[in-house]
Amino acid sequence: MTRRARMRLIPNYIILSLFLFIILLPVVGLMLSAFKTDTEVIKGPFALPAHWKLDTFEKAWTTGRFNYFFQNSVLVTVVVVIVSVFFSTLTGYAFGMLPVPGRKVLFPLFLLGYMVPFEAVIIPLYHFMDKISLTDTYWALILPQIGLSVSFGTLWMSSFYRNAPQELVDAAAIDGCNRWQVLWRILWPLSRPAVLTLVVLVFMWTWNEFLLALVMVQKETMRTLPVGLAFFQGRYSADIPLMAAGSLIVAGPILLVYILFQRYFIRGMLGGSIKG
Amino acid sequence: MQVQHRWPGESRFHGWLYILPGLVIYLIFVFYPILETIRTSFYQWDGFSSNRTFIGLENYVSLINDSQFLQALLNNLTFIIFYSIIPILIGLALASLLGRRPMPGMTFFRAGLFLPQILSMVVVGVTWRWIFNPVFGPLNMGLRSLGLDALTQSWLGDFNLALPSVGSIGTWVQYGFCMILFLAGMQRIPEDQYEAAELDGANGLKQFLYITIPNLRAELGVALVTTMIAAMRVFDLVFVTTRGGPGDSTLVTGFLVYRSAFQQNRIGFAAAVATVMTVIIFVISVSILRLQSRAEEEK
Numbered sequence: 001m002t003r004r005a006r007m008r009l010i011p012n013y014i015i016l017s018l019f020l021f022i023i024l025l026p027v028v029g030l031m032l033s034a035f036k037t038d039t040e041v042i043k044g045p046f047a048l049p050a051h052w053k054l055d056t057f058e059k060a061w062t063t064g065r066f067n068y069f070f071q072n073s074v075l076v077t078v079v080v081v082i083v084s085v086f087f088s089t090l091t092g093y094a095f096g097m098l099p100v101p102g103r104k105v106l107f108p109l110f111l112l113g114y115m116v117p118f119e120a121v122i123i124p125l126y127h128f129m130d131k132i133s134l135t136d137t138y139w140a141l142i143l144p145q146i147g148l149s150v151s152f153g154t155l156w157m158s159s160f161y162r163n164a165p166q167e168l169v170d171a172a173a174i175d176g177c178n179r180w181q182v183l184w185r186i187l188w189p190l191s192r193p194a195v196l197t198l199v200v201l202v203f204m205w206t207w208n209e210f211l212l213a214l215v216m217v218q219k220e221t222m223r224t225l226p227v228g229l230a231f232f233q234g235r236y237s238a239d240i241p242l243m244a245a246g247s248l249i250v251a252g253p254i255l256l257v258y259i260l261f262q263r264y265f266i267r268g269m270l271g272g273s274i275k276g
Numbered sequence: 277m278q279v280q281h282r283w284p285g286e287s288r289f290h291g292w293l294y295i296l297p298g299l300v301i302y303l304i305f306v307f308y309p310i311l312e313t314i315r316t317s318f319y320q321w322d323g324f325s326s327n328r329t330f331i332g333l334e335n336y337v338s339l340i341n342d343s344q345f346l347q348a349l350l351n352n353l354t355f356i357i358f359y360s361i362i363p364i365l366i367g368l369a370l371a372s373l374l375g376r377r378p379m380p381g382m383t384f385f386r387a388g389l390f391l392p393q394i395l396s397m398v399v400v401g402v403t404w405r406w407i408f409n410p411v412f413g414p415l416n417m418g419l420r421s422l423g424l425d426a427l428t429q430s431w432l433g434d435f436n437l438a439l440p441s442v443g444s445i446g447t448w449v450q451y452g453f454c455m456i457l458f459l460a461g462m463q464r465i466p467e468d469q470y471e472a473a474e475l476d477g478a479n480g481l482k483q484f485l486y487i488t489i490p491n492l493r494a495e496l497g498v499a500l501v502t503t504m505i506a507a508m509r510v511f512d513l514v515f516v517t518t519r520g521g522p523g524d525s526t527l528v529t530g531f532l533v534y535r536s537a538f539q540q541n542r543i544g545f546a547a548a549v550a551t552v553m554t555v556i557i558f559v560i561s562v563s564i565l566r567l568q569s570r571a572e573e574e575k
Contacts, residue, residue, distance in 0.1 A: 009379055019366075020389055087297050087301070094295045098290060098291035098294065117508075117554060117557060119533045123313055210511070229399070230398050
Protein backbone atom coordinates (compact mmCIF):
# COMPACT_ATOMS: atom_id res chain seq x y z
CA MET A 1 0.00 0.00 0.00
CA THR A 2 1.34 3.43 -0.88
CA ARG A 3 2.08 6.06 1.71
CA ARG A 4 -0.76 8.25 0.46
CA ALA A 5 -3.26 5.41 0.61
CA ARG A 6 -2.19 4.71 4.15
CA MET A 7 -2.52 8.37 5.12
CA ARG A 8 -6.04 8.42 3.78
CA LEU A 9 -6.95 5.59 6.13
CA ILE A 10 -5.97 7.51 9.27
CA PRO A 11 -9.38 9.16 9.81
CA ASN A 12 -10.94 5.70 9.45
CA TYR A 13 -8.74 4.32 12.17
CA ILE A 14 -9.55 7.24 14.44
CA ILE A 15 -13.31 6.71 14.02
CA LEU A 16 -13.06 2.96 14.54
CA SER A 17 -10.83 3.41 17.58
CA LEU A 18 -13.31 5.78 19.15
CA PHE A 19 -16.16 3.30 18.85
CA LEU A 20 -13.94 0.46 19.99
CA PHE A 21 -12.88 2.55 22.99
CA ILE A 22 -16.51 3.05 24.06
CA ILE A 23 -17.01 -0.71 24.02
CA LEU A 24 -13.79 -1.64 25.75
CA LEU A 25 -13.68 1.05 28.43
CA PRO A 26 -16.44 -0.28 30.73
CA VAL A 27 -15.34 -3.89 30.35
CA VAL A 28 -11.65 -3.20 30.91
CA GLY A 29 -12.48 -0.84 33.79
CA LEU A 30 -14.46 -3.51 35.60
CA MET A 31 -11.90 -6.21 34.93
CA LEU A 32 -9.08 -4.02 36.28
CA SER A 33 -11.08 -3.43 39.46
CA ALA A 34 -10.79 -7.11 40.30
CA PHE A 35 -7.10 -6.60 40.99
CA LYS A 36 -7.44 -3.40 43.02
CA THR A 37 -8.13 -2.36 46.59
CA ASP A 38 -11.41 -0.62 47.45
CA THR A 39 -9.79 2.78 47.69
CA GLU A 40 -7.99 2.38 44.36
CA VAL A 41 -11.33 1.62 42.68
CA ILE A 42 -12.90 4.79 44.04
CA LYS A 43 -9.89 6.97 43.24
CA GLY A 44 -9.42 6.06 39.62
CA PRO A 45 -11.81 3.58 38.04
CA PHE A 46 -9.69 3.16 34.93
CA ALA A 47 -6.21 3.52 36.41
CA LEU A 48 -3.91 0.52 36.76
CA PRO A 49 -3.62 -0.99 40.25
CA ALA A 50 -0.43 -0.32 42.22
CA HIS A 51 -0.16 -4.00 43.10
CA TRP A 52 -2.02 -6.65 41.11
CA LYS A 53 -3.65 -8.45 44.00
CA LEU A 54 -5.31 -11.80 43.55
CA ASP A 55 -6.94 -12.45 46.94
CA THR A 56 -10.25 -11.04 45.70
CA PHE A 57 -10.48 -13.98 43.31
CA GLU A 58 -9.88 -16.36 46.15
CA LYS A 59 -12.62 -14.70 48.16
CA ALA A 60 -15.07 -15.00 45.24
CA TRP A 61 -13.98 -18.56 44.56
CA THR A 62 -14.45 -19.89 48.09
CA THR A 63 -16.64 -17.48 50.11
CA GLY A 64 -18.67 -16.62 47.05
CA ARG A 65 -18.92 -20.31 46.11
CA PHE A 66 -17.80 -19.66 42.57
CA ASN A 67 -15.95 -22.96 42.77
CA TYR A 68 -19.34 -24.74 42.74
CA PHE A 69 -20.80 -22.49 40.07
CA PHE A 70 -17.77 -23.01 37.88
CA GLN A 71 -17.93 -26.79 38.15
CA ASN A 72 -21.64 -26.78 37.38
CA SER A 73 -21.23 -24.53 34.37
CA VAL A 74 -18.38 -26.58 32.97
CA LEU A 75 -20.21 -29.86 33.38
CA VAL A 76 -23.48 -28.62 31.88
CA THR A 77 -21.76 -26.86 28.98
CA VAL A 78 -19.51 -29.77 28.04
CA VAL A 79 -22.37 -32.27 28.01
CA VAL A 80 -24.71 -29.95 26.10
CA VAL A 81 -22.10 -29.13 23.47
CA ILE A 82 -21.08 -32.74 22.83
CA VAL A 83 -24.60 -34.17 22.69
CA SER A 84 -26.08 -31.26 20.71
CA VAL A 85 -23.37 -31.30 18.10
CA PHE A 86 -23.60 -35.07 17.71
CA PHE A 87 -27.41 -35.04 17.37
CA SER A 88 -27.34 -32.00 15.08
CA THR A 89 -24.84 -33.70 12.81
CA LEU A 90 -27.22 -36.65 12.45
CA THR A 91 -30.35 -34.57 11.87
CA GLY A 92 -28.49 -32.15 9.61
CA TYR A 93 -27.11 -35.01 7.53
CA ALA A 94 -30.56 -36.58 7.24
CA PHE A 95 -32.26 -33.36 6.16
CA GLY A 96 -29.40 -32.39 3.90
CA MET A 97 -28.69 -35.68 2.12
CA LEU A 98 -31.12 -38.47 2.90
CA PRO A 99 -34.68 -39.01 1.76
CA VAL A 100 -36.80 -38.18 4.80
CA PRO A 101 -40.50 -39.00 4.55
CA GLY A 102 -42.45 -36.13 6.10
CA ARG A 103 -39.62 -33.61 5.81
CA LYS A 104 -42.13 -30.90 4.88
CA VAL A 105 -43.53 -31.14 8.39
CA LEU A 106 -40.45 -32.18 10.33
CA PHE A 107 -38.06 -29.50 9.12
CA PRO A 108 -40.31 -26.52 9.95
CA LEU A 109 -40.95 -28.17 13.30
CA PHE A 110 -37.27 -27.76 14.13
CA LEU A 111 -37.30 -24.25 12.70
CA LEU A 112 -39.96 -23.29 15.23
CA GLY A 113 -37.64 -24.12 18.11
CA TYR A 114 -35.04 -21.78 16.68
CA MET A 115 -37.45 -18.86 16.84
CA VAL A 116 -39.11 -19.22 20.23
CA PRO A 117 -37.69 -17.64 23.39
CA PHE A 118 -37.12 -19.70 26.55
CA GLU A 119 -40.11 -17.89 28.07
CA ALA A 120 -42.34 -19.89 25.73
CA VAL A 121 -41.33 -23.19 27.31
CA ILE A 122 -40.17 -22.40 30.81
CA ILE A 123 -43.49 -22.53 32.68
CA PRO A 124 -44.65 -26.06 31.75
CA LEU A 125 -41.05 -27.22 31.67
CA TYR A 126 -40.62 -26.25 35.31
CA HIS A 127 -43.79 -28.04 36.41
CA PHE A 128 -42.92 -31.07 34.31
CA MET A 129 -39.41 -31.29 35.78
CA ASP A 130 -40.82 -30.73 39.24
CA LYS A 131 -43.29 -33.57 38.81
CA ILE A 132 -40.57 -36.02 37.82
CA SER A 133 -38.28 -34.66 40.59
CA LEU A 134 -35.62 -33.39 38.22
CA THR A 135 -35.46 -29.78 39.43
CA ASP A 136 -32.20 -29.03 41.23
CA THR A 137 -30.43 -31.62 39.07
CA TYR A 138 -28.09 -31.29 36.12
CA TRP A 139 -30.70 -32.96 33.93
CA ALA A 140 -32.97 -29.92 34.25
CA LEU A 141 -30.19 -27.70 32.95
CA ILE A 142 -28.93 -30.04 30.27
CA LEU A 143 -31.91 -31.62 28.53
CA PRO A 144 -33.90 -28.48 27.60
CA GLN A 145 -30.71 -26.77 26.47
CA ILE A 146 -29.94 -29.69 24.18
CA GLY A 147 -33.48 -29.49 22.78
CA LEU A 148 -33.07 -25.83 21.84
CA SER A 149 -29.52 -26.25 20.57
CA VAL A 150 -30.51 -29.16 18.34
CA SER A 151 -33.11 -27.02 16.63
CA PHE A 152 -30.52 -24.44 15.59
CA GLY A 153 -27.91 -27.13 14.98
CA THR A 154 -30.24 -28.94 12.60
CA LEU A 155 -30.69 -25.84 10.46
CA TRP A 156 -27.01 -25.06 10.54
CA MET A 157 -25.72 -28.53 9.73
CA SER A 158 -28.37 -29.32 7.12
CA SER A 159 -27.38 -26.26 5.14
CA PHE A 160 -23.80 -27.54 5.21
CA TYR A 161 -24.72 -31.05 4.05
CA ARG A 162 -27.04 -29.74 1.35
CA ASN A 163 -24.06 -28.03 -0.25
CA ALA A 164 -21.55 -30.80 0.36
CA PRO A 165 -19.98 -32.29 -2.78
CA GLN A 166 -22.25 -35.03 -4.10
CA GLU A 167 -19.47 -36.59 -6.24
CA LEU A 168 -17.57 -37.60 -3.11
CA VAL A 169 -20.64 -39.26 -1.69
CA ASP A 170 -21.31 -41.12 -4.95
CA ALA A 171 -17.71 -42.25 -5.18
CA ALA A 172 -17.81 -43.52 -1.60
CA ALA A 173 -21.06 -45.35 -2.33
CA ILE A 174 -19.48 -47.07 -5.28
CA ASP A 175 -16.61 -48.12 -3.02
CA GLY A 176 -19.20 -49.81 -0.82
CA CYS A 177 -19.61 -47.28 2.00
CA ASN A 178 -23.00 -47.22 3.67
CA ARG A 179 -24.75 -44.02 4.79
CA TRP A 180 -23.20 -44.08 8.24
CA GLN A 181 -19.70 -44.51 6.84
CA VAL A 182 -20.24 -41.79 4.26
CA LEU A 183 -21.16 -39.40 7.07
CA TRP A 184 -18.24 -40.14 9.40
CA ARG A 185 -15.49 -41.06 6.97
CA ILE A 186 -16.14 -38.73 4.08
CA LEU A 187 -18.25 -35.78 5.19
CA TRP A 188 -17.39 -35.28 8.87
CA PRO A 189 -13.75 -34.32 8.13
CA LEU A 190 -14.98 -31.81 5.55
CA SER A 191 -17.49 -30.29 7.93
CA ARG A 192 -14.88 -29.15 10.44
CA PRO A 193 -15.47 -25.39 9.97
CA ALA A 194 -19.26 -25.78 10.19
CA VAL A 195 -18.96 -28.01 13.24
CA LEU A 196 -16.51 -25.68 14.97
CA THR A 197 -18.88 -22.77 14.43
CA LEU A 198 -21.71 -24.79 15.93
CA VAL A 199 -19.51 -25.80 18.86
CA VAL A 200 -18.59 -22.23 19.77
CA LEU A 201 -22.16 -20.97 19.39
CA VAL A 202 -23.69 -23.72 21.51
CA PHE A 203 -20.89 -23.28 24.03
CA MET A 204 -21.62 -19.56 24.30
CA TRP A 205 -25.41 -19.94 24.53
CA THR A 206 -25.18 -22.64 27.17
CA TRP A 207 -22.50 -20.92 29.21
CA ASN A 208 -24.47 -17.66 29.26
CA GLU A 209 -27.98 -19.16 29.67
CA PHE A 210 -29.76 -17.49 32.53
CA LEU A 211 -33.53 -18.01 32.76
CA LEU A 212 -33.42 -21.80 32.60
CA ALA A 213 -30.85 -22.09 35.37
CA LEU A 214 -32.58 -19.40 37.42
CA VAL A 215 -35.88 -21.27 37.41
CA MET A 216 -34.75 -24.89 37.56
CA VAL A 217 -32.33 -24.59 40.45
CA GLN A 218 -33.06 -23.50 44.01
CA LYS A 219 -30.07 -25.01 45.79
CA GLU A 220 -27.20 -22.57 45.93
CA THR A 221 -24.53 -25.15 45.17
CA MET A 222 -26.35 -26.20 41.97
CA ARG A 223 -26.28 -22.72 40.41
CA THR A 224 -24.43 -21.99 37.21
CA LEU A 225 -22.05 -19.04 36.91
CA PRO A 226 -24.42 -16.40 35.50
CA VAL A 227 -27.11 -17.17 38.09
CA GLY A 228 -24.51 -17.32 40.83
CA LEU A 229 -23.19 -13.92 39.80
CA ALA A 230 -26.68 -12.41 39.64
CA PHE A 231 -27.44 -13.45 43.23
CA PHE A 232 -23.94 -12.46 44.32
CA GLN A 233 -24.65 -8.99 42.99
CA GLY A 234 -27.76 -8.76 45.16
CA ARG A 235 -25.61 -9.29 48.25
CA TYR A 236 -22.31 -7.57 47.51
CA SER A 237 -23.20 -4.91 44.95
CA ALA A 238 -21.10 -2.25 46.72
CA ASP A 239 -17.97 -4.41 46.79
CA ILE A 240 -16.72 -3.60 43.32
CA PRO A 241 -13.47 -5.63 43.39
CA LEU A 242 -15.45 -8.69 44.44
CA MET A 243 -18.12 -8.16 41.78
CA ALA A 244 -15.38 -7.63 39.21
CA ALA A 245 -13.59 -10.82 40.20
CA GLY A 246 -16.88 -12.73 39.94
CA SER A 247 -17.55 -11.24 36.51
CA LEU A 248 -14.10 -12.17 35.33
CA ILE A 249 -14.61 -15.77 36.44
CA VAL A 250 -17.88 -15.87 34.47
CA ALA A 251 -16.49 -14.17 31.38
CA GLY A 252 -13.00 -15.70 31.42
CA PRO A 253 -13.64 -19.02 29.68
CA ILE A 254 -15.82 -17.39 27.02
CA LEU A 255 -13.17 -14.75 26.41
CA LEU A 256 -10.53 -17.44 26.06
CA VAL A 257 -12.56 -19.40 23.53
CA TYR A 258 -13.42 -16.14 21.77
CA ILE A 259 -9.77 -15.17 21.42
CA LEU A 260 -8.94 -18.59 19.97
CA PHE A 261 -11.95 -18.99 17.69
CA GLN A 262 -12.98 -15.42 16.99
CA ARG A 263 -13.50 -16.11 13.29
CA TYR A 264 -16.02 -18.87 13.96
CA PHE A 265 -17.98 -16.83 16.48
CA ILE A 266 -18.38 -13.88 14.16
CA ARG A 267 -19.12 -15.97 11.11
CA GLY A 268 -21.71 -17.99 12.97
CA MET A 269 -23.44 -15.00 14.48
CA LEU A 270 -23.45 -12.97 11.27
CA GLY A 271 -24.45 -15.96 9.16
CA GLY A 272 -26.75 -17.69 11.62
CA SER A 273 -29.72 -15.51 11.01
CA ILE A 274 -29.17 -15.35 7.25
CA LYS A 275 -29.15 -19.10 7.03
CA GLY A 276 -32.05 -19.51 9.42
CA MET B 277 -31.60 -28.48 -3.67
CA GLN B 278 -30.37 -31.80 -4.92
CA VAL B 279 -32.69 -34.73 -5.31
CA GLN B 280 -32.42 -37.10 -2.37
CA HIS B 281 -32.91 -40.59 -3.64
CA ARG B 282 -32.99 -43.92 -1.92
CA TRP B 283 -30.04 -46.24 -2.22
CA PRO B 284 -30.66 -49.79 -3.38
CA GLY B 285 -31.92 -52.00 -0.59
CA GLU B 286 -32.45 -49.06 1.74
CA SER B 287 -35.59 -48.67 3.80
CA ARG B 288 -37.84 -45.74 2.99
CA PHE B 289 -37.51 -44.61 6.57
CA HIS B 290 -33.73 -44.89 6.87
CA GLY B 291 -33.43 -41.10 7.27
CA TRP B 292 -35.69 -41.20 10.32
CA LEU B 293 -33.09 -43.15 12.26
CA TYR B 294 -30.79 -40.16 12.02
CA ILE B 295 -33.47 -37.70 13.02
CA LEU B 296 -34.88 -39.70 15.90
CA PRO B 297 -32.49 -38.83 18.79
CA GLY B 298 -32.58 -35.10 18.12
CA LEU B 299 -36.29 -35.12 17.40
CA VAL B 300 -37.26 -36.95 20.59
CA ILE B 301 -35.36 -34.62 22.87
CA TYR B 302 -36.65 -31.61 20.94
CA LEU B 303 -40.26 -32.78 21.10
CA ILE B 304 -40.16 -33.48 24.84
CA PHE B 305 -38.26 -30.45 26.04
CA VAL B 306 -39.18 -27.76 23.52
CA PHE B 307 -42.16 -28.56 21.33
CA TYR B 308 -44.43 -30.14 23.92
CA PRO B 309 -43.79 -27.31 26.43
CA ILE B 310 -44.69 -24.74 23.75
CA LEU B 311 -48.07 -26.43 23.27
CA GLU B 312 -48.50 -26.71 27.04
CA THR B 313 -47.80 -22.99 27.47
CA ILE B 314 -50.55 -22.19 24.99
CA ARG B 315 -52.95 -24.62 26.69
CA THR B 316 -52.11 -23.27 30.14
CA SER B 317 -52.92 -19.76 28.97
CA PHE B 318 -56.62 -20.80 28.79
CA TYR B 319 -56.67 -21.81 32.45
CA GLN B 320 -56.58 -20.23 35.84
CA TRP B 321 -54.05 -22.02 38.00
CA ASP B 322 -51.91 -21.26 41.04
CA GLY B 323 -49.24 -23.83 40.23
CA PHE B 324 -49.79 -26.14 43.23
CA SER B 325 -53.42 -27.16 43.54
CA SER B 326 -54.80 -29.89 41.39
CA ASN B 327 -57.75 -27.88 40.16
CA ARG B 328 -57.10 -25.84 37.09
CA THR B 329 -60.13 -23.90 35.95
CA PHE B 330 -60.73 -23.52 32.24
CA ILE B 331 -61.53 -19.87 31.62
CA GLY B 332 -61.20 -19.67 27.84
CA LEU B 333 -59.81 -16.38 26.62
CA GLU B 334 -60.19 -14.59 29.93
CA ASN B 335 -56.44 -14.31 30.56
CA TYR B 336 -56.03 -12.65 27.18
CA VAL B 337 -58.97 -10.33 27.76
CA SER B 338 -57.48 -9.25 31.07
CA LEU B 339 -54.15 -8.55 29.34
CA ILE B 340 -55.73 -5.80 27.29
CA ASN B 341 -56.61 -3.90 30.44
CA ASP B 342 -53.64 -4.95 32.55
CA SER B 343 -51.51 -1.91 33.28
CA GLN B 344 -48.42 -4.02 34.05
CA PHE B 345 -48.63 -5.89 30.79
CA LEU B 346 -49.20 -2.73 28.76
CA GLN B 347 -46.30 -1.04 30.52
CA ALA B 348 -44.06 -4.05 29.84
CA LEU B 349 -45.03 -4.17 26.18
CA LEU B 350 -44.48 -0.44 25.79
CA ASN B 351 -41.04 -0.81 27.39
CA ASN B 352 -40.13 -3.59 24.96
CA LEU B 353 -41.18 -1.33 22.09
CA THR B 354 -39.05 1.46 23.54
CA PHE B 355 -36.17 -0.97 23.70
CA ILE B 356 -36.55 -1.54 19.97
CA ILE B 357 -35.43 2.07 19.52
CA PHE B 358 -32.36 1.46 21.69
CA TYR B 359 -31.52 -2.10 20.62
CA SER B 360 -32.42 -1.85 16.98
CA ILE B 361 -32.94 1.57 15.43
CA ILE B 362 -30.08 3.52 17.02
CA PRO B 363 -27.46 0.73 16.50
CA ILE B 364 -28.56 0.28 12.87
CA LEU B 365 -28.28 4.01 12.22
CA ILE B 366 -24.85 4.12 13.87
CA GLY B 367 -23.79 1.07 11.88
CA LEU B 368 -24.98 2.50 8.58
CA ALA B 369 -23.42 5.90 9.20
CA LEU B 370 -20.09 4.33 10.09
CA ALA B 371 -20.07 1.83 7.29
CA SER B 372 -20.64 4.54 4.72
CA LEU B 373 -18.16 6.85 6.38
CA LEU B 374 -15.44 4.20 6.42
CA GLY B 375 -16.24 3.23 2.88
CA ARG B 376 -15.03 0.17 1.13
CA ARG B 377 -11.30 0.57 1.28
CA PRO B 378 -9.67 -2.52 2.80
CA MET B 379 -8.08 -1.68 6.14
CA PRO B 380 -5.15 -3.62 7.57
CA GLY B 381 -5.81 -4.62 11.15
CA MET B 382 -9.57 -4.86 10.67
CA THR B 383 -9.61 -8.29 12.35
CA PHE B 384 -8.56 -6.65 15.60
CA PHE B 385 -11.25 -3.98 15.42
CA ARG B 386 -13.86 -6.53 14.47
CA ALA B 387 -13.03 -8.74 17.44
CA GLY B 388 -13.25 -5.79 19.82
CA LEU B 389 -16.46 -4.34 18.42
CA PHE B 390 -18.10 -7.74 18.61
CA LEU B 391 -17.13 -8.32 22.24
CA PRO B 392 -20.44 -7.38 23.96
CA GLN B 393 -22.21 -10.02 21.85
CA ILE B 394 -20.37 -12.90 23.47
CA LEU B 395 -20.50 -11.74 27.07
CA SER B 396 -23.11 -13.01 29.49
CA MET B 397 -25.80 -10.35 29.91
CA VAL B 398 -25.31 -10.78 33.65
CA VAL B 399 -21.71 -9.64 33.30
CA VAL B 400 -22.83 -6.75 31.10
CA GLY B 401 -25.44 -5.83 33.71
CA VAL B 402 -22.95 -5.95 36.58
CA THR B 403 -20.55 -3.78 34.58
CA TRP B 404 -23.11 -1.13 33.82
CA ARG B 405 -24.59 -1.10 37.30
CA TRP B 406 -21.14 -0.13 38.44
CA ILE B 407 -20.81 2.57 35.73
CA PHE B 408 -24.25 3.96 36.61
CA ASN B 409 -23.85 3.78 40.39
CA PRO B 410 -24.90 7.23 41.71
CA VAL B 411 -22.27 7.38 44.48
CA PHE B 412 -19.12 5.67 43.27
CA GLY B 413 -19.93 4.92 39.63
CA PRO B 414 -17.41 6.20 37.06
CA LEU B 415 -20.11 8.10 35.15
CA ASN B 416 -21.13 10.37 38.00
CA MET B 417 -17.56 10.57 39.29
CA GLY B 418 -16.44 11.67 35.86
CA LEU B 419 -19.15 14.32 35.68
CA ARG B 420 -18.21 15.60 39.13
CA SER B 421 -14.54 15.81 38.27
CA LEU B 422 -15.47 17.92 35.24
CA GLY B 423 -17.42 20.22 37.53
CA LEU B 424 -20.69 19.08 36.03
CA ASP B 425 -22.26 18.08 39.34
CA ALA B 426 -25.63 19.32 38.10
CA LEU B 427 -25.68 16.56 35.50
CA THR B 428 -25.10 13.67 37.91
CA GLN B 429 -28.10 11.41 38.17
CA SER B 430 -29.41 8.35 39.86
CA TRP B 431 -29.34 6.68 36.45
CA LEU B 432 -31.02 3.40 37.31
CA GLY B 433 -33.05 4.65 40.25
CA ASP B 434 -34.94 7.48 38.60
CA PHE B 435 -38.43 6.79 37.24
CA ASN B 436 -37.77 8.68 34.01
CA LEU B 437 -34.12 7.80 33.48
CA ALA B 438 -34.03 4.10 34.28
CA LEU B 439 -35.57 2.97 31.00
CA PRO B 440 -33.29 4.98 28.70
CA SER B 441 -30.32 4.04 30.88
CA VAL B 442 -30.99 0.31 30.54
CA GLY B 443 -31.84 0.88 26.88
CA SER B 444 -28.51 2.54 26.23
CA ILE B 445 -26.79 -0.59 27.53
CA GLY B 446 -28.63 -2.35 24.71
CA THR B 447 -27.28 0.18 22.23
CA TRP B 448 -23.78 -0.46 23.56
CA VAL B 449 -24.28 -4.21 23.06
CA GLN B 450 -25.66 -3.99 19.55
CA TYR B 451 -23.91 -1.21 17.63
CA GLY B 452 -20.65 -3.08 17.04
CA PHE B 453 -22.58 -6.02 15.63
CA CYS B 454 -24.42 -3.74 13.19
CA MET B 455 -21.22 -1.96 12.14
CA ILE B 456 -19.45 -5.23 11.35
CA LEU B 457 -22.45 -6.60 9.51
CA PHE B 458 -22.74 -3.51 7.28
CA LEU B 459 -18.99 -3.13 6.74
CA ALA B 460 -18.83 -6.74 5.55
CA GLY B 461 -21.80 -6.12 3.26
CA MET B 462 -20.22 -3.01 1.75
CA GLN B 463 -17.16 -4.97 0.68
CA ARG B 464 -19.37 -6.95 -1.66
CA ILE B 465 -20.90 -4.04 -3.55
CA PRO B 466 -19.30 -3.89 -7.00
CA GLU B 467 -17.10 -0.83 -7.48
CA ASP B 468 -18.53 -0.05 -10.93
CA GLN B 469 -21.89 0.88 -9.43
CA TYR B 470 -20.24 3.74 -7.58
CA GLU B 471 -18.13 4.68 -10.59
CA ALA B 472 -21.21 4.89 -12.77
CA ALA B 473 -22.97 7.01 -10.15
CA GLU B 474 -19.95 9.29 -9.95
CA LEU B 475 -20.06 9.77 -13.74
CA ASP B 476 -23.74 10.61 -13.52
CA GLY B 477 -22.85 13.25 -10.96
CA ALA B 478 -24.60 11.62 -8.01
CA ASN B 479 -23.40 13.06 -4.71
CA GLY B 480 -22.47 11.11 -1.61
CA LEU B 481 -25.95 11.15 -0.14
CA LYS B 482 -27.51 9.91 -3.37
CA GLN B 483 -24.93 7.17 -3.68
CA PHE B 484 -25.74 6.15 -0.13
CA LEU B 485 -29.49 6.09 -0.73
CA TYR B 486 -29.54 4.49 -4.16
CA ILE B 487 -26.54 2.18 -4.11
CA THR B 488 -25.44 1.43 -0.57
CA ILE B 489 -28.84 0.92 1.07
CA PRO B 490 -30.37 -1.31 -1.65
CA ASN B 491 -27.25 -3.43 -1.76
CA LEU B 492 -27.30 -3.87 2.01
CA ARG B 493 -30.87 -5.14 2.03
CA ALA B 494 -29.90 -8.63 3.19
CA GLU B 495 -27.70 -7.26 5.98
CA LEU B 496 -30.41 -4.81 7.02
CA GLY B 497 -32.84 -7.71 7.27
CA VAL B 498 -30.47 -9.69 9.48
CA ALA B 499 -29.72 -6.67 11.66
CA LEU B 500 -33.43 -5.90 12.08
CA VAL B 501 -34.42 -9.47 12.97
CA THR B 502 -31.57 -10.02 15.39
CA THR B 503 -31.77 -6.73 17.22
CA MET B 504 -35.56 -6.50 17.38
CA ILE B 505 -35.76 -10.00 18.77
CA ALA B 506 -33.09 -9.10 21.30
CA ALA B 507 -35.22 -6.11 22.33
CA MET B 508 -38.31 -8.29 22.74
CA ARG B 509 -36.42 -10.93 24.72
CA VAL B 510 -34.64 -8.71 27.24
CA PHE B 511 -34.64 -10.49 30.56
CA ASP B 512 -31.21 -11.09 32.13
CA LEU B 513 -30.17 -7.46 31.80
CA VAL B 514 -33.31 -6.16 33.52
CA PHE B 515 -33.08 -8.85 36.18
CA VAL B 516 -29.56 -7.76 37.08
CA THR B 517 -29.81 -3.99 36.72
CA THR B 518 -33.28 -2.96 37.93
CA ARG B 519 -35.56 -5.99 38.45
CA GLY B 520 -38.14 -4.00 36.52
CA GLY B 521 -38.00 -0.99 38.82
CA PRO B 522 -38.21 1.63 40.05
CA GLY B 523 -41.93 0.91 40.20
CA ASP B 524 -42.58 -0.87 36.94
CA SER B 525 -40.67 1.66 34.89
CA THR B 526 -38.30 -0.90 33.34
CA LEU B 527 -40.65 -3.89 33.43
CA VAL B 528 -40.44 -5.99 30.24
CA THR B 529 -42.62 -8.88 29.09
CA GLY B 530 -39.91 -11.48 29.80
CA PHE B 531 -39.61 -10.29 33.37
CA LEU B 532 -43.39 -10.16 33.75
CA VAL B 533 -43.59 -13.81 32.70
CA TYR B 534 -40.99 -14.75 35.30
CA ARG B 535 -42.56 -12.66 38.06
CA SER B 536 -46.14 -13.82 37.45
CA ALA B 537 -45.23 -17.48 37.04
CA PHE B 538 -42.56 -17.99 39.66
CA GLN B 539 -43.13 -15.30 42.27
CA GLN B 540 -46.86 -14.59 42.17
CA ASN B 541 -48.12 -18.01 41.07
CA ARG B 542 -50.41 -16.60 38.39
CA ILE B 543 -49.56 -19.41 36.02
CA GLY B 544 -52.34 -18.95 33.48
CA PHE B 545 -51.74 -15.23 33.23
CA ALA B 546 -47.97 -15.75 32.86
CA ALA B 547 -48.58 -18.31 30.12
CA ALA B 548 -50.77 -15.84 28.25
CA VAL B 549 -48.04 -13.18 28.44
CA ALA B 550 -45.46 -15.73 27.26
CA THR B 551 -47.70 -16.72 24.36
CA VAL B 552 -48.20 -13.12 23.24
CA MET B 553 -44.47 -12.49 23.53
CA THR B 554 -43.69 -15.57 21.45
CA VAL B 555 -46.21 -14.64 18.78
CA ILE B 556 -44.72 -11.15 18.47
CA ILE B 557 -41.21 -12.56 18.12
CA PHE B 558 -42.46 -15.08 15.61
CA VAL B 559 -44.22 -12.45 13.51
CA ILE B 560 -41.13 -10.22 13.52
CA SER B 561 -38.83 -13.02 12.35
CA VAL B 562 -41.15 -14.43 9.73
CA SER B 563 -42.16 -11.11 8.21
CA ILE B 564 -38.62 -9.76 7.97
CA LEU B 565 -37.25 -13.02 6.61
CA ARG B 566 -40.03 -13.05 4.03
CA LEU B 567 -39.33 -9.47 2.98
CA GLN B 568 -35.71 -10.40 2.64
CA SER B 569 -36.26 -13.46 0.48
CA ARG B 570 -38.59 -11.43 -1.73
CA ALA B 571 -35.85 -8.84 -2.11
CA GLU B 572 -33.42 -11.57 -3.04
CA GLU B 573 -35.76 -13.00 -5.65
CA GLU B 574 -35.97 -9.59 -7.27
CA LYS B 575 -32.22 -9.56 -7.59
